[in-house]
Amino acid sequence: MHCTRISLSLRHSRNATVYMYRIVNLPVKIELVKLHKREHKSEPFLRVNKFGQVPALCVERQKGQVKFVLSESSAILKYLSEKYPSIVSESKMYSDDLREKAKIWSALDWYQTTIRSSAAGVSWHAFVAGNMGGKVSLELAKHYEERLKMSLDVLETLRLGDTFPFLNEREHPSIADLLVIEDIVNLVVLKGSPFREELSSLDQLLAERPRVRKWRDAVMRINKPLWDEIHGVLEMVAENASKKIDSESRRRRFDDVASMSRL
Template identity: 30%
Template sequence: MAAIKVHGSPFSTASQRVFATLYEKDVDFEFVNVDMRTGEHKKEPFLSLNPFGQVPAYQEGDLTLFVCMAMAESRAITDHIAQKFASKGAQLVTGEAEMKVWLQVEINHFEPASSQLGWEQVFKPMFGMTTDPAAVEANEAKLTKVLDVYEARLSKSKYLGGDQFTLVDLHHLPNLQCLIGTPTKKLLDSRPKVSAWIADITGRPAWAKVLAMQKH
């Protein structure tokens, strides 16, 4: 039995970041599905792992890490995994200041607009709710500014954090995957460097394993 358990959902973007990191690091783990459609994440025994009722909850021996907003905390878990298993799999951290800056760009600039666009165009319809066109328009305007910065950055380096794939790029994957299946994809396709970067990182074997989890 794997020493690590991840209690989460294959459809949760926060869970996907943790799954992707473990796959990139070639670390065995046990996936414990939490069915959010039934409200399982708001009940015991899951609440004993995460009192905030958010996924994922990460167990490693006596250590339990969880998220309360499904944003910064999931990234803290991926950083823990990357540091703890530094000698295994892909090297996802460089220790360079440049990488640390782009980690902050992702969570403070890309995440807000992209997550709202995913919510409006992917998750609302999934839950039988109606997409708000005004919210989509407003957040596409915000995302446009971020993608312009990315296009310039990617004309100078292969990846956002430098010349190697790191947590910076990995943290983008769940929201990018959502946007690829929406009309917002036009913003991604219209920028050659961004488009090539997305094709590169979404084509990684570790990410294919994350997507495969949704089929079981």
């Protein structure tokens, strides 16, 4: 029996595994884990994955025991691609050729220390931390934003080309495209950040990098209805947070005007 626990709450990189699973119709079972309810730290989940992390891949559960657990989206995507080579290779998201595989691995490894660390840092310190019981920080968000811009510049000039829109100038998307794009599009949460005026928005970042924008659009078009379904929750959370900020701003202006009128 194969089971996969994947969070669909505010967790970076979670959607790449879901997107791949739904696109190529892999024979795995999806179980949703709600981070905002701390289900990933609950005793039942920790019995499955002692790291308390999502996504987590659970393989060959027999007599209530889990024989193999794998965390980290990059490792899970590679494992599933190797486990079901005929299914994934047919979609052209992976390859039987070692050199082609190595190029995909290279993109995934590069992402971990560049896009992943910087974009996740911006999102966390500008928005997510405040929704997970922590504190947001403009100073830290700005620090990671500078690193993010440098990483996006490398993506624009070296990792993407003009012949084909996908990473490594592939004609077809790979599992690397699905994963690398996630931390970038998750920056939509910045519209709901209290620092939204001080930080570059996702639209601004993409407008300055046409290849990255073209690549983002190409990954979205792989299955646009599915993309919208998976990412709709994040959009809704960001929009609601933005409306709340606007409402509080209007209330403060009203209070200021009322205070001035009493002087």
